[in-house]
Amino acid sequence: MESPLILINLKTYKEGIGDRAHRIAAAAETVSAESGVTIGIAPSFMEIHPLSRHYAIPVYAQHIDGISPGTGTGHILPEAVKLAGAHGTLINHSERRLTLADIEAAVSAAKRVRLETVVCTNNVPTSAAAAALSPDYVAIEPPELIGSGVSVSKADPGIIENSVAAVRKVHDGVKVLTGAGIQSGECVKIALDLGTHGVLLASSVVKADDPEKVLRELVSLL
Amino acid sequence: MESPLILINLKTYKEGIGDRAHRIAAAAETVSAESGVTIGIAPSFMEIHPLSRHYAIPVYAQHIDGISPGTGTGHILPEAVKLAGAHGTLINHSERRLTLADIEAAVSAAKRVRLETVVCTNNVPTSAAAAALSPDYVAIEPPELIGSGVSVSKADPGIIENSVAAVRKVHDGVKVLTGAGIQSGECVKIALDLGTHGVLLASSVVKADDPEKVLRELVSLL
Amino acid sequence: MESPLILINLKTYKEGIGDRAHRIAAAAETVSAESGVTIGIAPSFMEIHPLSRHYAIPVYAQHIDGISPGTGTGHILPEAVKLAGAHGTLINHSERRLTLADIEAAVSAAKRVRLETVVCTNNVPTSAAAAALSPDYVAIEPPELIGSGVSVSKADPGIIENSVAAVRKVHDGVKVLTGAGIQSGECVKIALDLGTHGVLLASSVVKADDPEKVLRELVSLL
Amino acid sequence: MESPLILINLKTYKEGIGDRAHRIAAAAETVSAESGVTIGIAPSFMEIHPLSRHYAIPVYAQHIDGISPGTGTGHILPEAVKLAGAHGTLINHSERRLTLADIEAAVSAAKRVRLETVVCTNNVPTSAAAAALSPDYVAIEPPELIGSGVSVSKADPGIIENSVAAVRKVHDGVKVLTGAGIQSGECVKIALDLGTHGVLLASSVVKADDPEKVLRELVSLL
Numbered sequence: 059m060e061s062p063l064i065l066i067n068l069k070t071y072k073e074g075i076g077d078r079a080h081r082i083a084a085a086a087e088t089v090s091a092e093s094g095v096t097i098g099i100a101p102s103f104m105e106i107h108p109l110s111r112h113y114a115i116p117v118y119a120q121h122i123d124g125i126s127p128g129t130g131t132g133h134i135l136p137e138a139v140k141l142a143g144a145h146g147t148l149i150n151h152s153e154r155r156l157t158l159a160d161i162e163a164a165v166s167a168a169k170r171v172r173l174e175t176v177v178c179t180n181n182v183p184t185s186a187a188a189a190a191l192s193p194d195y196v197a198i199e200p201p202e203l204i205g206s207g208v209s210v211s212k213a214d215p216g217i218i219e220n221s222v223a224a225v226r227k228v229h230d231g232v233k234v235l236t237g238a239g240i241q242s243g244e245c246v247k248i249a250l251d252l253g254t255h256g257v258l259l260a261s262s263v264v265k266a267d268d269p270e271k272v273l274r275e276l277v278s279l280l
Numbered sequence: 281m282e283s284p285l286i287l288i289n290l291k292t293y294k295e296g297i298g299d300r301a302h303r304i305a306a307a308a309e310t311v312s313a314e315s316g317v318t319i320g321i322a323p324s325f326m327e328i329h330p331l332s333r334h335y336a337i338p339v340y341a342q343h344i345d346g347i348s349p350g351t352g353t354g355h356i357l358p359e360a361v362k363l364a365g366a367h368g369t370l371i372n373h374s375e376r377r378l379t380l381a382d383i384e385a386a387v388s389a390a391k392r393v394r395l396e397t398v399v400c401t402n403n404v405p406t407s408a409a410a411a412a413l414s415p416d417y418v419a420i421e422p423p424e425l426i427g428s429g430v431s432v433s434k435a436d437p438g439i440i441e442n443s444v445a446a447v448r449k450v451h452d453g454v455k456v457l458t459g460a461g462i463q464s465g466e467c468v469k470i471a472l473d474l475g476t477h478g479v480l481l482a483s484s485v486v487k488a489d490d491p492e493k494v495l496r497e498l499v500s501l502l
Numbered sequence: 503m504e505s506p507l508i509l510i511n512l513k514t515y516k517e518g519i520g521d522r523a524h525r526i527a528a529a530a531e532t533v534s535a536e537s538g539v540t541i542g543i544a545p546s547f548m549e550i551h552p553l554s555r556h557y558a559i560p561v562y563a564q565h566i567d568g569i570s571p572g573t574g575t576g577h578i579l580p581e582a583v584k585l586a587g588a589h590g591t592l593i594n595h596s597e598r599r600l601t602l603a604d605i606e607a608a609v610s611a612a613k614r615v616r617l618e619t620v621v622c623t624n625n626v627p628t629s630a631a632a633a634a635l636s637p638d639y640v641a642i643e644p645p646e647l648i649g650s651g652v653s654v655s656k657a658d659p660g661i662i663e664n665s666v667a668a669v670r671k672v673h674d675g676v677k678v679l680t681g682a683g684i685q686s687g688e689c690v691k692i693a694l695d696l697g698t699h700g701v702l703l704a705s706s707v708v709k710a711d712d713p714e715k716v717l718r719e720l721v722s723l724l
Numbered sequence: 725m726e727s728p729l730i731l732i733n734l735k736t737y738k739e740g741i742g743d744r745a746h747r748i749a750a751a752a753e754t755v756s757a758e759s760g761v762t763i764g765i766a767p768s769f770m771e772i773h774p775l776s777r778h779y780a781i782p783v784y785a786q787h788i789d790g791i792s793p794g795t796g797t798g799h800i801l802p803e804a805v806k807l808a809g810a811h812g813t814l815i816n817h818s819e820r821r822l823t824l825a826d827i828e829a830a831v832s833a834a835k836r837v838r839l840e841t842v843v844c845t846n847n848v849p850t851s852a853a854a855a856a857l858s859p860d861y862v863a864i865e866p867p868e869l870i871g872s873g874v875s876v877s878k879a880d881p882g883i884i885e886n887s888v889a890a891v892r893k894v895h896d897g898v899k900v901l902t903g904a905g906i907q908s909g910e911c912v913k914i915a916l917d918l919g920t921h922g923v924l925l926a927s928s929v930v931k932a933d934d935p936e937k938v939l940r941e942l943v944s945l946l
Contacts, residue, residue, distance in 0.1 A: 070801040072793035102801065103769035104808035121798030127738035129926075132787030132820030135736040135768060142770035154798030155379040158372060162406045184384050186412035190450060191405050228412060228450055260795075292579040294571035324579060325547035326586035343576030349516035351704075354565030354598030357514040357546060364548035376576030482573075594824060601821040606850050627857050628828050634852035634894060672856060672894055 061096040063195070063235065063256030064246070064276060065118065065176065066263045067148070068101045074264045079105045082263065083113040085270035090115055095277045096256075100148055103134065110143025118176070119147040121154045124163025136167040146174030148258075150188070152199050158187070165191045176258070178237060182217065186224040189232045196225055197258045199237035206238075209245045215252055222253040240276070247279040283318040285417070285457065285478030286468070286498060287340065287398065288485045289370070290323045296486045301327045304485065305335040307492035312337055317499045318478075322370055325356065332365025340398065341369040343376045346385025358389040368396030370480075372410070374421050380409070387413045398480070400459060404439065408446040411454045418447055419480045421459035428460075431467045437474055444475040462498075469501040505540045507639070507679065507700030508690070508720060509562065509620065510707050511592070512545045518708045523549045526707065527557040529714035534559055539721045540700075544592055547578065554587025562620070563591040565598045568607025580611040590618030592702075594632070596643050602631070609635045620702070622681060626661065630668040633676045640669055641702045643681035650682075653689045659696055666697040684720075691723040727762040729861070729901065729922030730912070730942060731784065731842065732929050733814070734767045740930045745771045748929065749779040751936035756781055761943045762922075766814055769800065776809025784842070785813040787820045790829025802833040812840030814924075816854075818865050824853070831857045842924070844903060848883065852890040855898045862891055863924045865903035872904075875911045881918055888919040906942075913945040 066086060068074030074082065079101045090097040091114075100118040101109055110117040123133040139147060149164045150156045156164065161177060168175045175193035179185040180201050188196045198221045203213060222234050236249035237258040249257050259276075266272040288308060290296030296304065301323045308319040313336075322340040323331055332339040345355040361369060371386045372378045378386065383399060390397045397415035401407040402423050410418045420443040425435060444456050458471035459480040471479050481498075488494040510530060512518030518526065523545045534541040535558075544562040545553055554561040567577040583591060593608045594600045600608065605621060612619045619637035623629040624645050632640045642665045647657060666678050680693035681702040693701050703720075710716040732752060734740030740748065745767045756763040757780075766784040767775055776783040789799040805813060815830045816822045822830065827843060834841045841859035845851040846867050854862045864887045869879060888900050902915035903924040915923050925942075932938040 067797060070791065070793055070796035070799060070804065072803065075793075075801065075804045076807040100797075102804040104772050104804055106770050107773055125736065127736055127741075129819055130736035131733060131766075131814070131817040133736060135741065137738065138736065138741045138768040138770050141742040148797065150380060151797040152381075153795055155381055157377040158380045158383055158406050158409060159374075159377055159402050161380055162403065162409070180381050181384065183413050184380050186450070187380060187384070187409035190408035190412055190446075224412075228408070289575060292569065292571055292574035292577060292582065294581065297571075297579065297582045298585040322575075324582040326551050326582055329548050329551055347514065349514055349519075351597055352514035353511060353544075353592070353595040355514060357519065359516065360514065360519045360546040360548050363520040370575065373575040375573055596825075599823040599825055602816060602824045602827055602850050602853060603818075603821055603846050605824055606847065606853070624825050625828065628824050630856035630894070631824060631828070631853035634856055634890075635849050668856075672852070 061094060062250055062280060063096050063098060064273070065098045065100065065235065065256065065258045067120065067258060067260040068099065068264055069153070069260050070102065071261070071264045075102060075105070079109060080112070082269045083109050083115060085273055086115050087113045088270055089273040089277060093277045093280065095280055097273065098145065106139065106144050107142040116145035117143060119144050120151065122147045122149065122164050122168060122173070124160050124167045126167070136171045136173060140171040140173055144173060146176060146194070149175055149177045149193070151178045152180060152201065152204060161188070162191050165193050176235065182220045182224050185221040186228050189225040189228040192229060193232060195233045195235050195255070196221070197235035197237035199258070200239070203239040207241070209239045209241050212245070212248070213239060215248070218249065218252045218254060243275050243278040246276050250280070283316060284472055284502060285318050285320060286495070287320045287322060287457065287478065287480045289342065289480060289482040290321065290486055291375070291482050292324065293483070293486045297324060297327070301331060302334070304491045305331045305337060307495055308337050309335045310492055311495040311499060315499045315502070317502055319495065320367065328361065328366050329364040338367035339365060341366050342373065344369045344371065344386050344390060344395070346382050346389045348389070358393045358395060362393040362395055366395060368398060368416070371397055371399045371415070373400045374402060374423065374426060383410070384413050387415050398457065404442045404446050407443040408450050411447040411450040414451060415454060417455045417457050417477070418443070419457035419459035421480070422461070425461040429463070431461045431463050434467070434470070435461060437470070440471065440474045440476060465497050465500040468498050472502070505538060506694055506724060507540050507542060508717070509542045509544060509679065509700065509702045511564065511702060511704040512543065512708055513597070513704050514546065515705070515708045519546060519549070523553060524556070526713045527553045527559060529717055530559050531557045532714055533717040533721060537721045537724070539724055541717065542589065550583065550588050551586040560589035561587060563588050564595065566591045566593065566608050566612060566617070568604050568611045570611070580615045580617060584615040584617055588617060590620060590638070593619055593621045593637070595622045596624060596645065596648060605632070606635050609637050620679065626664045626668050629665040630672050633669040633672040636673055637676060639677045639679050639699070640665070641679035641681035643702070644683070647683035651685070653683045653685050656689070656692070657683060659692070662693065662696045662698060687719050687722040690720050694724070727760060728916055728946060729762050729764060730939070731764045731766065731901065731922065731924045733786065733924060733926040734765065734930055735819070735926050736768065737927070737930045741768060741771070745775060746778070748935045749775050749781060751939055752781050753779045754936055755939040755943060759943045759946065761946055763939065764811065772805065772810050773808040782811035783809060785810050786817060788813045788815065788830050788834060788839070790826050790833045792833070802837045802839060806837040806839055810839060812842060812860070815841055815843045815859070817844045818846060818867065818870060827854070828857050831859050842901065848886045848890050851887040852894050855891040855894040858895060859898060861899045861901050861921070862887070863901035863903035865924070866905070869905035873907070875905045875907050878911070878914070879905060881914070884915065884918045884920060909941050909944040912942050916946070
């Protein structure tokens with residue numbers, strides 16, 4: 059059986075750049091090796107190259123543009139992300155929303171260069187819509203839970219269950235991540251029990267004094 | 281059986297503002313009364329109020345924002361569009377793309393105030409995605425045909441057939457419009473034969489010397 | 503000497519649409535006639551046409567796009583705003599920000615059709631930058647004061663004085679409006695004493711139980 | 725006297741990523757050492773880290789966001805760009821336009837972390853506006869010349885002269901780059917003779933079979 063995915067989004071936290079990005083990546087590598095659980099990391103674009111060379115974990119871009127090589131100054135070319143060593147990419151994160159046409163173009167472009175795709179969504183209908191674009195994952199981030207300190211699994215398991223059902227109805231090959239409100243190993247276990255294939259999280263790991271300890275606790279019930 | 285919908289987008293053509301918007305609306309009213317075919321018009325926001333008061337045809341906004349009343353200077357409040365007399369609205373036109381989250385919010389807001397919704401899309405996957413949001417219509421506008429003078433029905437009937445099939449698979453209550461490449465009554469007939477419920481068109485009517493004559497020809501085979 | 507300008511932005515407040523827009527416009531017309539002070543109103547796009555026909559006050563769009571007639575579905579064509587009866591337009595309001603290139607294009611397009619321009623800005627450097635584009639007015643809206651209930655004139659007269667000085671240095675033909683934190687006639691008087699040519703305000707008039715009374719108080723010290 | 729700046733924008737050209745970025749950087753380093761002319765390079769975000777470590781030339785980001793550390797997934801944090809080794813950054817390139825407020829925030833943020841700033845503009849008024857924000861450079865890119873193969877210096881020296889004059893009038897400490905239409909060493913010389921402090925160019929170097937030869941020719945008349 060495939061391992062669940064624990065995906066750590068470093069955002070633009072000051073605790074997630076430079077040496078501190080390396081510290082989190084090293085922690086992820088250690089805990090992943092111990093536990094057998096896949097732990098990925100989504101750093102700033104500038105860290106994709108060094109982190110993917112130094113650590114045996116999958117590295118994700120935080121965003122790509124659905125463009126072809128050419129005149130895209132300041133934009134994120136999927137080919138350049140792939141060349142830098144990335145394994146996959148977030149698309150349409152709540153902090154970097156795209157038009158529907160651009161999400162579709164980004165998913166298509168990622169497939170062209172073999173980047174795994176994680177499309178972020180905010181509710182049940184948008185999760186179903188994202189599934190129609192055939193990404194590898196849909197990550198459902200209920201806006202009321204982002205950064206709230208409340209566990210999505212406990213607060214409103216219905217939105218997760220309904221998203222999983224809606225995604226399966228549209229395209230049953232698309233996996234789902236629980237994308238907000240993950241605080242503990244128990245949250246991770248509940249997220250998987252609700253039918254999702256992993257979690258997308260950020261501050262609870264990135265801002266931790268001891269990321270390795272937090273990661274070890276997060277995978278403890280798997 | 282429900283009438284097909286012929287929806288005329290006036291865009292920001294100089295031939296579609298002020299008195300000239302009235303001329304097109306009058307032509308639509310005349311031909312609709314003669315033929316029994318529903319002919320709608322999507323003028324500039326400023327013309328929604330006068331046109332919906334003067335002509336017995338459905339008037340559509342060209343765009344709405346999925347917002348609630350409040351601090352949205354320069355944005356399009358669904359309640360204000362409804363109060364001005366609109367029957368429905370385009371959402372996510374190729375010239376006014378929205379994020380997936382905003383399309384969903386706009387469809388929900390339109391339902392709240394009972395505006396009919398026409399979500400525009402650019403290919404088969406985005407049409408399926410739009411259907412997951414439960415609008416009244418999805419209007420498929422293949423980018424290679426917009427304003428090209430080539431009939432979508434003749435050039436590539438496959439994209440229409442596949443979009444109809446993809447939309448039905450996701451949500452069979454959603455109707456489809458053929459949204460580009462409509463030049464003649466024969467195009468309209470082919471569009472309906474391919475399973476769509478009407479057409480979205482612009483320049484062929486708006487820029488015509490005699491819009492009434494063009495409209496009469498467009499509905500001639502229905 | 504030219505009258506100061508009191509410009510009321512109706513935003514998308516529920517108190518500013520439909521019949522309630524007429525009520526505020528009527529109050530503005532009455533108080534303007536009594537006092538000799540110019541009172542303008544910026545309603546939704548749908549209300550530009552009816553309000554500019556019914557009331558002897560200048561009506562402003564809340565936004566325009568710097569486009570020429572053509573394929574701009576869902577966008578705001580300056581020619582259409584002018585035809586609907588508008589006297590001027592806001593550009594780059596804090597709730598509808600534009601790129602620098604688009605602000606310049608909008609100011610140029612507005613001049614082409616003879617719409618008065620009010621470019622909104624958020625601090626001293628952006629006020630100076632906006633002045634370089636030669637609009638009729640720059641309206642400085644310090645973000646910390648928007649909707650705060652605190653008077654800009656009292657809280658931080660420095661930002662107003664510095665903006666006036668910076669604008670004059672770049673282009674001394676450009677007038678300045680105080681664009682946030684206006685609560686009372688005393689605020690209006692202080693705004694003018696600081697060298698600005700009027701005020702841009704919203705909730706204090708739009709949400710008032712008696713807009714006429716509030717407007718009468720606002721102009722009472724002029 | 726300060727050296728002029730030759731700034732090479734790699735855009736998202738396929739000839740400007742991975743090994744090919746290194747090839748161009750190596751050519752720039754060689755020709756800069758030979759000639760004493762400062763030659764900078766603006767690669768993809770992913771290449772900032774490796775290129776700034778391997779070559780003795782200034783590396784520029786193609787864009788930054790005017791944000792502080794925190795929740796900016798998919799955005800470009802100035803601190804992260806600086807940590808990766810960048811010397812400076814483009815801001816508001818014609819392919820990555822920003823709002824006026826965001827340009828100002830990006831210039832301020834770049835100063836906070838000591839990144840040199842090059843704000844791109846499209847005509848005389850926007851160049852004057854950009855100068856009011858006190859960047860290190862304004863790079864004027866007339867849209868009609870971008871990628872046209874026509875030399876800006878020959879085609880319309882007036883726009884360069886007028887931009888230099890307008891920038892000096894607003895803020896005489898701001899330097900100007902000629903940002904389009906640079907094909908040859910003669911173009912570079914004319915650009916400097918018109919009062920600009922260097923050039924911003926892209927395809928003529930990036931797509932060259934022999935970038936070193938092209939660069940050597942570009943600096944040959946300095």
